Amino acid sequence: MTYDDIDIGYDVPAAIGDNIADIQTPALIIDLDAFERNVARMKDHAEAMGVRLRPHAKTHKSADVALYQMASGGAVGVCCQKISEAEALVRGGVTDVLIANEVADPKKIDRLAWLAESAHVSVCVDDPTVVAALSEAAALHGVTLDVLVEIDCGARRCGVLPGAPAVALAKTVAAAPNLAFAGIQAYHGSAQHIYDPAERRAAIDKAIGIARETADLLCDAGLEPAIVTGAGTGTHNLEGSSGVYNEIQPGSYIFMDADYARVRSTEGNGTVGGFEHALFVLTSIMSKPASGRAICDAGLKAHSIDSGLPTVFERPDLKFISASDEHGKIEDPQDTLMLNDRLALVPGHCDPTCNLYDWYVCVRNGRVEALWPVTARGKLY
Numbered sequence: 001m002t003y004d005d006i007d008i009g010y011d012v013p014a015a016i017g018d019n020i021a022d023i024q025t026p027a028l029i030i031d032l033d034a035f036e037r038n039v040a041r042m043k044d045h046a047e048a049m050g051v052r053l054r055p056h057a058k059t060h061k062s063a064d065v066a067l068y069q070m071a072s073g074g075a076v077g078v079c080c081q082k083i084s085e086a087e088a089l090v091r092g093g094v095t096d097v098l099i100a101n102e103v104a105d106p107k108k109i110d111r112l113a114w115l116a117e118s119a120h121v122s123v124c125v126d127d128p129t130v131v132a133a134l135s136e137a138a139a140l141h142g143v144t145l146d147v148l149v150e151i152d153c154g155a156r157r158c159g160v161l162p163g164a165p166a167v168a169l170a171k172t173v174a175a176a177p178n179l180a181f182a183g184i185q186a187y188h189g190s191a192q193h194i195y196d197p198a199e200r201r202a203a204i205d206k207a208i209g210i211a212r213e214t215a216d217l218l219c220d221a222g223l224e225p226a227i228v229t230g231a232g233t234g235t236h237n238l239e240g241s242s243g244v245y246n247e248i249q250p251g252s253y254i255f256m257d258a259d260y261a262r263v264r265s266t267e268g269n270g271t272v273g274g275f276e277h278a279l280f281v282l283t284s285i286m287s288k289p290a291s292g293r294a295i296c297d298a299g300l301k302a303h304s305i306d307s308g309l310p311t312v313f314e315r316p317d318l319k320f321i322s323a324s325d326e327h328g329k330i331e332d333p334q335d336t337l338m339l340n341d342r343l344a345l346v347p348g349h350c351d352p353t354c355n356l357y358d359w360y361v362c363v364r365n366g367r368v369e370a371l372w373p374v375t376a377r378g379k380l381y
Contacts, residue, residue: 056251063092138178183227192234255279
């Protein structure tokens, strides 16, 4: 892709073949070598555990990334959180999407059923009143929707109570026209970022026990769950090797971020899963107003800091210490930085950071190899 290939209305930060020094900053950069190693590593993990891999696309919101995961990374499909996100990815060629979330609004339910005319679409439920609406919409559009009962396995977010309440809801789904009970969603989101391995394992052991108990009760009721899905990057190895889950939903493993670097592995001293940083905010030094301090052009509008400030990649001598809207303050005690120097920042939280950009600038060997649009950027409804 070159500038000539882009509609005039787009602000493209680079062109194919550019050197890194030519990229307009701040820009969202993918190190393709690290990205491809991460994708291959998770594929190997899933195959070794004998589970299906359904990566979460809320991390990247990109049809290009999703299609690569499905073509080369062992993915059976992707997860999305929002209907508009799924619509954008299906338009981009993705053929199998699980809405790993609740959908209650009637208009969104109708869009969900309409989307199932073009792709295999599954959805989670935790409320019996939604089941009737899903059934009606599916019948209207002449489709059958696969439905998973979401259980609360410890995150205290969405999810019906496990055990008997989950079985009752599954029976309601199974009896509804144009719906098929497909299994259970048991995702413990808050456990993904428990830094201590022992505490993280304890939280997931409870979640596994809850999922196992519910799956056993469903089997006793004649509703064996074909799919038991959940897990994320921080705990994929625990659910995946449990013998209970047969599908995992990691998302951030492809990119990793500064917060995930603090989640220690349960099998040694490294980061969980052995994944490496592959996503960066490329920034430039725009001011060097005083000794020991430099100002870069990546502020609050360039990366999300809900999980902490970014770190400066491979520069332990530098520290990103604060941000305002358009400025980032960097502690430079040795005064090594000069105007227009480039730095790669590892964002504190990759998912919301990706949603701030129109383009991924994909780099290999110091040059821009590809430009991937953030297909579902801003798709929040």
